[in-house]
Amino acid sequence: MEIQITLNNRTIKSNIEPDCLLIDWVREHGCYSVKRGCETSNCGLCTVLLDGKPVLSCSMLAVRANGHNVQTLEGLQEEAKDFVEFIADQGADQCGFCNPGFVMNTISLLRENPNPTDDEIRAYLSGNLCRCSGYEGQLRGIRNYLNSKNK
Amino acid sequence: MEHKDYKSVGKAYRKKDSMQLLLGKPVYVDDITPDNALVVKILRSPHANAIVKNINTDIAKKIPGIVDIYTWEDVPKNRFAIAGQTYPEPSPYDRLILDRHVRFAGDAVAIIAAEEEKAALKALKLIKVEYEVLEPVLDFRTAKDNTVLVHPEDDWFAPCAVGGDPKRNLVASDTDVHGDIDAVMNDCDIVLERTYHTKAYQQAMMETFRTYTSLDRYGRLHVISSSQIVFHVRRILSHALNIPKSRIRVEKPRIGGGFGAKQTAVCEMYPAFVTLKTGRPAKIIYTREESQIAASPRHEMEITVKLGANNDGTIRALDLYTLSNSGAYGEHGPTTVGLSGHKSIPLYTGNLEAHRFSYDVVYTNHQAAGAYRGYGATQGIFAVESIVNELSEKLGMDPTAIRDKNMVREGMVMDAYYGEKANACALDKCMEHCKKIFDWDKKYPVRDMGNGKVRSAGVAMAMQGSSISNVDVGSAMIKLGENGTYNLTIGAADMGTGCDTILAQMAAECMECSLDDVSVFGADTDVSPYDSGSYASSTTYLTGKAVEMACDDLKKQICTIGAEMMDCDTEDVVFEGNKVSTADGKKSVSITDIAYKTQVNSKYTGIGVASHTSPVSPPPFMVGMVEIELDKYTGKVDIIDYMAVVDCGIPVNPALARIQAEGGIVQGIGHTLMENVTYNAEGKPIESSFMQYKIPTRLDMGSLKVEFENSYEPTGPFGAKSIGEIVINTPGPAIAHAIYRATGKWYRELPITPEKIAMDLIKDM
Numbered sequence: 001m002e003i004q005i006t007l008n009n010r011t012i013k014s015n016i017e018p019d020c021l022l023i024d025w026v027r028e029h030g031c032y033s034v035k036r037g038c039e040t041s042n043c044g045l046c047t048v049l050l051d052g053k054p055v056l057s058c059s060m061l062a063v064r065a066n067g068h069n070v071q072t073l074e075g076l077q078e079e080a081k082d083f084v085e086f087i088a089d090q091g092a093d094q095c096g097f098c099n100p101g102f103v104m105n106t107i108s109l110l111r112e113n114p115n116p117t118d119d120e121i122r123a124y125l126s127g128n129l130c131r132c133s134g135y136e137g138q139l140r141g142i143r144n145y146l147n148s149k150n151k
Numbered sequence: 152m153e154h155k156d157y158k159s160v161g162k163a164y165r166k167k168d169s170m171q172l173l174l175g176k177p178v179y180v181d182d183i184t185p186d187n188a189l190v191v192k193i194l195r196s197p198h199a200n201a202i203v204k205n206i207n208t209d210i211a212k213k214i215p216g217i218v219d220i221y222t223w224e225d226v227p228k229n230r231f232a233i234a235g236q237t238y239p240e241p242s243p244y245d246r247l248i249l250d251r252h253v254r255f256a257g258d259a260v261a262i263i264a265a266e267e268e269k270a271a272l273k274a275l276k277l278i279k280v281e282y283e284v285l286e287p288v289l290d291f292r293t294a295k296d297n298t299v300l301v302h303p304e305d306d307w308f309a310p311c312a313v314g315g316d317p318k319r320n321l322v323a324s325d326t327d328v329h330g331d332i333d334a335v336m337n338d339c340d341i342v343l344e345r346t347y348h349t350k351a352y353q354q355a356m357m358e359t360f361r362t363y364t365s366l367d368r369y370g371r372l373h374v375i376s377s378s379q380i381v382f383h384v385r386r387i388l389s390h391a392l393n394i395p396k397s398r399i400r401v402e403k404p405r406i407g408g409g410f411g412a413k414q415t416a417v418c419e420m421y422p423a424f425v426t427l428k429t430g431r432p433a434k435i436i437y438t439r440e441e442s443q444i445a446a447s448p449r450h451e452m453e454i455t456v457k458l459g460a461n462n463d464g465t466i467r468a469l470d471l472y473t474l475s476n477s478g479a480y481g482e483h484g485p486t487t488v489g490l491s492g493h494k495s496i497p498l499y500t501g502n503l504e505a506h507r508f509s510y511d512v513v514y515t516n517h518q519a520a521g522a523y524r525g526y527g528a529t530q531g532i533f534a535v536e537s538i539v540n541e542l543s544e545k546l547g548m549d550p551t552a553i554r555d556k557n558m559v560r561e562g563m564v565m566d567a568y569y570g571e572k573a574n575a576c577a578l579d580k581c582m583e584h585c586k587k588i589f590d591w592d593k594k595y596p597v598r599d600m601g602n603g604k605v606r607s608a609g610v611a612m613a614m615q616g617s618s619i620s621n622v623d624v625g626s627a628m629i630k631l632g633e634n635g636t637y638n639l640t641i642g643a644a645d646m647g648t649g650c651d652t653i654l655a656q657m658a659a660e661c662m663e664c665s666l667d668d669v670s671v672f673g674a675d676t677d678v679s680p681y682d683s684g685s686y687a688s689s690t691t692y693l694t695g696k697a698v699e700m701a702c703d704d705l706k707k708q709i710c711t712i713g714a715e716m717m718d719c720d721t722e723d724v725v726f727e728g729n730k731v732s733t734a735d736g737k738k739s740v741s742i743t744d745i746a747y748k749t750q751v752n753s754k755y756t757g758i759g760v761a762s763h764t765s766p767v768s769p770p771p772f773m774v775g776m777v778e779i780e781l782d783k784y785t786g787k788v789d790i791i792d793y794m795a796v797v798d799c800g801i802p803v804n805p806a807l808a809r810i811q812a813e814g815g816i817v818q819g820i821g822h823t824l825m826e827n828v829t830y831n832a833e834g835k836p837i838e839s840s841f842m843q844y845k846i847p848t849r850l851d852m853g854s855l856k857v858e859f860e861n862s863y864e865p866t867g868p869f870g871a872k873s874i875g876e877i878v879i880n881t882p883g884p885a886i887a888h889a890i891y892r893a894t895g896k897w898y899r900e901l902p903i904t905p906e907k908i909a910m911d912l913i914k915d916m
Contacts, residue, residue, distance in 0.1 A: 032182040033175025035407075037357045038439045042841035045357060073175035080174060088169035091806040094814065095647025096172025097357040097407030103173060126848045129841070131355050131408055132647050134813030135849035137806075 003066040007031070008075025016062055022048065022055075025062035026072055033073040033100040037129065044128035047101040048072050054108045073100045079107055086145040092137030098130045106142065115146065154801070159659040160869045163806035164666055166649045168405065178405040180377050181436055184363035188432035189218055191422045192271040194261040194278050195445060196253035199287035199516040199834025200299070203251045203260060203280060211263075211277040216270030218429060220278065221262040223249040226424065230306055231390035233416040234482035234521065235380030237622050237683055239310035243322060243481040245302055248391055248420050253282075254301055254479035255518050256835045257445035264425045264433060287516035287834045291451060291476035294320045294513035301479060301514035313485035315512075322477045322512040323485035327492070329566045330505025335468040339459030343542055347534040348900040349883070351451040351476065351828040352821075353838075354523050355846050358407020359442040364422040365432035367400065372423060374401040379413045379644045380684035381674045387416045388423050402675035409646035410818070411522035414686040415447040415482050443844055444836045447521030448828060450487045450512075451476040454534035464548050465502045466557040469535065469567075471495070473510040475527075480519035484512040487522070490616075491531030494770070496567035498535065498578075498612050500559035506567050516834050522686060524815065525879045528615055529822075533901070536611040536884030541897060549595065550610050550888070551586055555579065558612065559772075561862070569620070571767050575862035575872065577798035578612065578772035584860050585610075585774040585796040594778050597892050603783040606791065609888025610776050613880035616768035617864075617873035618689035624764050625693030626680035627701040629658055631709065631757040633750060635729065635742035637662055641673040642682025643694040648875060649807040650690045654698050656803055657868055661702030663728030680760055688771070688873030691803060695868035697763040705759025712748050712755055716740045769864045771799040771872045775816065775881025778853075781893040786909030788824055788890060790853030795881060797857065800864040800872035808874050812857040815878025821847040822879075823886045827902050 004013045007029055016025065023046045026034050034057055037045035041059040048057045049071040073080060080103050084093075093099055102125065109116060109124040116124065121142055122135075130138065171178055208220040226248040234242035249259055261278055265271035288294050288301055302317040309315050314324035336342055362376040372394070378384050381401040389396040406413065422433035437446075452475045459468035473491045477484035492508030523529075539557075543550035559565060561576040586592070594608040618625070628640040639658050645651040655669040662669070673679055682694060706726045713731030714721040717738045724731050732739035749757035778791040793816050802808040825845045829837045838844035863870035883901060891897050896911055 028186075032177035035179075035357070037359075038841040040439070040840045040842045043357065077174055084170070084173035087173055088165040089163075089806070091163070091166060091169075091649060091804070091810045093166060093169045093172045093647075094649075094810060095357065095406060095408040096168070097179065097647075099173050100175035103175070122849045126850045129357065129846060129848060131357055131410070131818065131846060132814045133810055134815070134817035134855060135852060136813045136855040137810045139849070 001063065003063055005065050006069045008071055018063060020062040022057035022060045022062045022065055026057060026070065031072040031074050035097055035100060037098065044105060045098050045101040047104040049104060049108065054105050073103055076107060083142065083145040087138060087141035090137035090141045092133045092141055094132030098128065102128045102130065102138065118143065154863055154870055157660055157869060159656040159666055160803050161801060161805065162656065163804055164652060164656060166652045167655060167671060168651065179358060179407055180361045180363055180375055180404055183404055184375055184434060185432060188363060188434040189264045189266065189425055189429065190268045190271045191425050191433050191435040192263045192275060193259045193421060194263065194275050196258045196260050197256060198253065198282055198284050199256045199289065200285040201253050201282040202285065203253065204283045205281035206261065207279040208261065211274040214270050214273050214277065216266040217274050218264040218266060220274060221249065221424065223251045227391065227393045229393060230308055231387060232482060233387055235383035235414040235416060235684055235686065238386060241311045241313050241485040242483060243315055244308040244310065245480050248424055255516050257518055258479065262421050262424060264429060288320065289516060289830060289834050291474060291513055291515045292453065294515050295511055301516060315485065320514045322481040322514055323488065324511045326507065326509035328507045332468055332470055332505040332507040335505040336457065336459040336470065339467055340462040342457060342459050343538055344455065344457045345538050345541060345899060346453060346455045347537055348453045349451065349530045349533055350901055351448040351517065351520055352523060352826050353443055353446060353448045353828065353844060354410035354412035355844065356408025356410055356412055359439055360418040360437040360446065361435060362419045362422050363432065363434045364426040366426060366430060372399045372426060374399065374419060374423060376401060376403060376419050377406045377413055378403050379409045379646055379686055381644065381676050382642060382681055383684055384416050384419050385676045388419060391420045392423060392427060400677045403644055406644060406646040410524045411526065411686060412447050413646065414522040414684065417447050439841060440839045443839045444518060446518065447482065448518065449523035450484065450520040450527065452491060452530040454491060454530060456534045456538045458538050458542060460542055462546065464546055464553045464556050466499045467502060467504045468506065469496050469499060469503065470507045471531065473531065475510065475512040476515055476517060476520065477512050478515055478517040478519040482519055482521045484520065487527035488512050490527030493568055494528035494614055494616065495531035495535035497559055497565040498614055499557045500563050500565045501557040517830065518836060524876050526876065529880050532613050532880045533883040537887055537899065540884065540888040544891065551582055551591060554582060554612060575769060575800055575864040576772055577860040577862040580860040581772060581774040581796040581798050584858060585776050585794060588856060588858060589776040589794040591776060600780065605781050605783060605893040606778060607781065607889045607892035608776060608778045609885040609892065611881040611884035611888065613773045613877050614770040615688055615873060615877035615880065616770055617692035617867065618765055618768050619687045620765055620768040623683040623687060623689045623693055624681060624762055625689060625697040626682045626762040627694060627697040628680045628758060628760045629701045629705050631705060631746050631749065633746045635746055636668040637664065639669055639671045639698065640679055641671065641694060642679035643690045644674050644685040646685060648811065649804060650685060653691060653803040653807065654695060657695050657698045658702055660869065661699055680762065688876045691871050692867050692873050693763055693765060695871060697761045699868045700761030700763055701759040704761055708755055708757065708759065709745055712745050713740050716745065716748060765866060767866060769866060769872045771797065771874060771877045773797045773877050773881060775885045777882065777885045777889050779886065779889045779893065781890060783912055786905035786907065786912060790820060792854055792856065794856040796860055797874065797878065798860045798862050799874040800867050801861055801870035802859055803869065803871050805859065809857050811874045812878040813855045816855060816882055817847050817852045819879045819882030820852055822901060823883045824902055825904065
């Protein structure tokens with residue numbers, strides 16, 4: 001079937017199988033930042049923005065994005081760069097495999113709530129698993145970023 | 152021990168790959184290998200123990216897009232081990248690529264090679280298999296000398312004598328005694344005997360197992376795999392496929408987490424076999440389900456500890472018996488078990504007069520176990536630290552005081568640790584430091600918060616090793632580039648830990664240059680100097696030392712070239728980072744000019760190389776303290792604070808060391824409170840997805856605080872020991888202790904779930 005999706009500001013027409021998942025579609029279109037960690041919508045690694053809202057692309061048919069805007073980390077490099085440096089300073093990137101999903105959801109958090117409390121950060125990102133960092137370093141990084149911005 | 156100030160070592164630099172990772176660049180196996188490779192899928196046994204009587208692939212092969220399907224009849228008949236260990240491996244050769252006898256629900260029955268995934272998935276359903284279902288061995292307590300044998304085959308082979316006997320379902324067995332254990336035990340005022348049980352936790356790294364294979368331009372097998380052990384994978388594939396090692400090249404790109412799972416060649420053989428058969432590129436990506444049911448989890452262990460002490464809290468004797476469940480195959484079975492005693496008993500070297508440590512490792516029809524961060528020490532420390540907590544509660548002594556009285560201290564010889572001396576040990580300072588930041592004296596007493604909620608605290612100590620003594624090899628090669636910068640090439644594997652960066656910090660320290668002037672490459676069997684790989688907490692300690700030695704090697708060459716250029720003797724020049732000068736300081740040549748000199752009319756390589764091995768494995772030490780809030784109505788345990796102080800020698804990169812500790816603690820919290828691996832009555836695994844296998848989220852770990860007490864390890868690079876594994880060892884016993892404080896009940900089996908606690912507390916109400 002024919003679909004049309006605006007992926008990172010580029011409108012793409014494509015012919016897909018009806019059961020094609022959004023994660024596979026965006027990876028086929030070069031967005032390798034989008035990772036599959038679990039297949040059961042438990043890990044948050046495959047998070048992309050659909051019309052600006054975070055969704056799990058492993059649990060969404062590509063056809064549902066027909067006519068919509070999809071953004072991956074490839075399309076949000078500048079917005080991400082600002083705060084990920086603070087994650088890097090903590091060494092909390094670690095293996096990096098969960099980073100894109102975590103970054104996408106953090107971008108979304110900060111757009112919705114530019115000055116979250118620690119508990120709001122934990123709650124918003126609770127669907128983003130990380131097995132390496134123990135989460136505390138990610139929290140410190142986000143906190144340091146917010147502090148630097150609020151100076 | 153005093154040491155000089157370092158310029159690059161000891162600094163919290165960002166990882167060299169940080170921005171690439173955080174900005175989602177394509178750096179992992181599936182991102183960098185072609186999409187048009189053959190898709191490889193595995194048909195897996197639904198039975199825990201069965202013989203493939205008949206297998207019909209004819210219909211499945213007719214599906215458009217199926218290239219071929221392989222069964223046990225198609226694969227080489229020589230047994231091998233997939234454990235990533237130094238040759239000859241202590242693990243038995245008990246595997247075939249595909250075996251007619253399948254030994255766990257999930258064991259491989261057929262390999263499918265397809266042009267696309269959909270065809271492969273369809274074929275999975277259309278392969279007709281007739282099984283002769285056998286009775287499985289599912290309880291590891293009944294495995295030894297069971298009439299059902301997991302490995303009845305006659306070609307089972309053990310490269311090392313480790314006490315295994317497949318006719319008894321034994322992978323390994325041994326006893327180690329020091330002193331007259333029975334006499335000392337009899338002489339003690341108090342003897343406790345308890346049995347503890349830990350489970351087969353999954354590493355649950357975010358990137359599942361995956362491998363890409365192709366034939367390179369010379370017709371050699373080129374393997375790109377998410378692996379901690381490229382050199383071992385080369386050897387394992389050579390054994391499995393019956394082809395020379397010289398025909399195989401293995402490299403790893405960035406790895407999406409390992410934690411030991413990728414110290415076993417879990418999936419490499421399947422696409423490699425397909426590529427050899429078809430001549431075409433092939434790729435296997437394990438699903439999360441496969442990574443849950445057919446992977447390489449921790450060894451389930453049941454540990455019976457007998458502790459002898461005097462009424463004043465002096466711990467005089469420890470006697471451990473460990474029963475370890477290796478599952479269907481023996482990977483890492485004979486070695487993990489050793490750590491359950493050798494890395495728990497030495498914590499109490501202080502007054503220990505005698506110890507005994509004996510073990511059996513058994514085969515069962517569970518998923519085969521493997522290496523997981525902590526590697527047996529985690530299990531042993533849960534047992535030993537728990538029984539010491541039980542002793543302190545029994546004697547009414549503060550558990551930190553009982554440890555102060557008995558713990559190993561710097562300079563002591565640890566009889567239970569191969570007679571090694573603790574050259575660098577700040578465990579006593581870790582305890583003092585942790586008590587202070589945690590506010591132990593205030594938090595140890597149980598506090599009723601109202602509403603049925605209780606706050607309490609627990610404590611545990613831990614140790615590990617740094618590399619496998621007299622076995623592991625760490626290597627490094629450093630090359631001078633023409634602009635006076637360096638390429639560091641290693642065979643160790645950065646799996647997110649940051650070893651590429653910390654090894655570069657060491658190189659920068661040695662070469663007196665900036666961190667940016669050192670590029671790192673690893674790991675590739677065609678390019679890297681031989682390294683055992685990244686496991687056994689070896690990389691910082693062993694490969695780090697090799698970096699230091701390779702730099703010394705290169706510096707000598709640089710000085711020789713510089714001396715020739717200045718027409719003086721090598722002894723008369725000094726290396727000064729960006730230049731080589733005469734001792735009197737009158738003449739000098741820049742490092743850039745020396746670098747260019749290696750490219751013209753030169754007999755020098757401009758390359759320093761070194762390999763290193765160590766006769767000792769210096770233990771890092773650690774103290775962990777936890778405060779919990781327990782809900783007596785629901786049994787729910789919330790972690791409030793987890794604080795730890797670690798002695799890893801000199802932390803080469805304090806930020807990365809801290810993240811190691813925090814990550815390890817949260818994994819340990821998961822194992823203690825929620826993660827479990829269970830099987831149904833037929834031996835089918837229950838927790839086959841993250842839906843059922845719950846790992847901690849950021850709502851489950853409270854707040855963490857990690858600090859350091861430095862010691863200086865004289866045999867390590869810049870005084871460093873290790874950090875990667877020890878950090879997972881304290882949560883089990885510390886949390887079980889806090890739960891006892893809150894409930895009055897000792898939980899000796901993990902995980903300690905709300906259900907278990909609530910059901911027990913209901914009985915009291």
